[in-house]
Amino acid sequence: MTPAARLAAAIDLLAALDDQPRRPADAIANDFFRARRYIGGGDRRAIADRAWGVVRQRMRLEWWLAQIQCRPTPRMLVAADLLLAEGLEVPTVLRAFPGGQYAPEPLNVLEERLLRALAAFRDKAAGVQGLVHPAMPEGVRLNLPDWVIPGFRARFGEGLAEEAAAMEQPAPLDLRANLLKTTREAAAAALGAEGFETEPTRWSPWGLRLPSRRPVTATAAFMEGLIEVQDEGSQLIALLTDARPGLRVADVCAGAGGKTLALAASMRNKGRITACDVSAPRLEGAVRRLRRAGVDNAERHLFAPGDRWAKRRAGQFDRVLVDAPCTGTGTWRRNPDARLRTGFQDLQELLAKQREILDMAAELVRPAGRLVYATCSLLPEEDEDQVAGFLGRHPDFVPLPLAEAWASAGPPGEPPAGGPYLVTSPARHGTDGFFAAVLQRRS
Incomplete structure (x- = not known):
């Protein structure tokens, strides 16, 4: 798939998430890709990464869009993410919406005007760091809903900001070696033979860790019951x-x-x-x-x-x-x-x-x-x-x-x-x- 086609698919996936706000996103994504079996593994990862990046930062992206009275549609959320999170200039963002087959339609006159207003709002502010604006309320700045902040502050105290930042990062993929069939060392070797290099977890004597999500459920080690996915x-x-x-x-x-x-x-x-x-x-x-x-x-x-x-x-x-x-x-x-x-x-x-x-x-x-x-x-x-x-x-x-x-x-x-x-x-x-x-x- 072309970069533009991937972007269009990510926008469609975000729209699907908006249509079912109470349903877990993983389940919606599984259905989305199952209905589009022509999308290969690499393209799926790129599309999902783009969509999840917007979901992770949606509270902040919506705050930015609210400052220019813009409704947070999937298209504008993605455009704002390109502008603010990735630091692209307005002309580059516009080129990411080229139109044509399998590509997102060009931003219309209103969308382009809003995008330029967003860039101007960003450029005239002091102290902006990526998506974080100094005028943001605490919850948006921490990327946490207001209702959890008292409990999180009681839990973490001065470490709240550090923990909130860690919660924004993608999680590694942890596996548990099934000791009914193997050992942790043998499971690691089996995965290594299939191109999945792991390291032992720090505390669990059963655990193996991959640095990012990988399709381990397609491996022989998984299908033979040597491993299970478990944090x-x-x-x-x-x-x-x-x-x-x-x-x-x-x-x-x-x-x-x-x-x-x-x-x-x-x-x-x-x-x-x-x-x-x-x-x-x-x-x-x-x-x-x-x-x-x-x-x-x-x-x-x-x-x-x-x-x-x-x-x-x-x-x-x-x-x-x-x-x-x-x-x-x-x-x-x-x-x-x-x-x-x-x-x-x-x-x-x-x-x-x-x-x-x-x-x-x-x-x-x-x-x-x-x-x-x-x-x-x-x-x-x-x-x-x-x-x-x-x-x-x-x-x-x-x-x-x-x-x-x-x-x-x-x-x-x-x-x-x-x-x-x-x-x-x-x-x-x-x-x-x-x-x-x-x-x-x-x-």
Whole structure:
């Protein structure tokens, strides 16, 4: 594809995202490219990179366009990104819209006038650095929605700007070696033979890292079940669950089974693990992944209204993992659209859901067993505050300090964070943002 054709496709993809604002961008992009199978792999990456670049900076781009009373259409967002983020001059931006077959239509008279007004506004301002203008409000300057700033400031303090900047960067691609079929070293060699050079992750003894997103799901290593895609922070949550061979384990919010797979591998297919979720399609996806990974000690349970499964299995599990539904603020570098489609009302609804799930999961834990509560959020309301509320309602549980839980799980070295709970973040650890608390039931 020509550069102009790629640009036109990126504009079309942005339009598709605008048409479905509450749907995850990855799912929309998958459908977009599935309907355009003629687009090759290299072109897909270029188109996606262009579109995701606009999505990552959309808050700032919309602020700039608002200063000249311009509606943020996909075409003007892309034009503004070329002008402001890439630093192109107006004539060069105009040439990027040449018209003709497979190319974006030329900017019309109004669009060109707005583009020139935008350039003039930029040029007369002092202190502009890329997309950051000194007159921007704090949230736009940090590229964060206003509703998360109090929680993020409580979490990061003076490091807030550094963490916000790290959340703007594309995430690396982390993989987990499936120890049921291979070792980390052998998995790395298999990937290397297919042209994918990796390096070991710092804390997870199972992890391998690629510096950027690559099509690993097309490799023989993936199709043979030697590896799974999983962020290192997510791997650490599975590690802290300490699911040993012979135990009974429940993964209460299993989704498509990412952590179930890791737990089953650490159990070496011995004992029993139950993957639970409210979504039948997600559990079906988990079944396919478990089969590919060679897991044979897992069963599944689909929660339904009025379900008494937890009551019937009260006190039967040695380990219960609650990877709770959350705002996902820790994954915004990987899912930049989520910061645009998640709001304060979502947080309030999720807090109630998390409390309900935790109370149900507590019933499953046997005396002296462990409940691991985890989120991919960095908001204290969903993390430490949620745990404090749970401990107030359930005095038969006590927190197991991170250092003790880390030593019990057995990985080499020190844990990645101090304090009573695991907290990882993009700037401090190079992982997605995760929280985990290990809570032990009294004997």
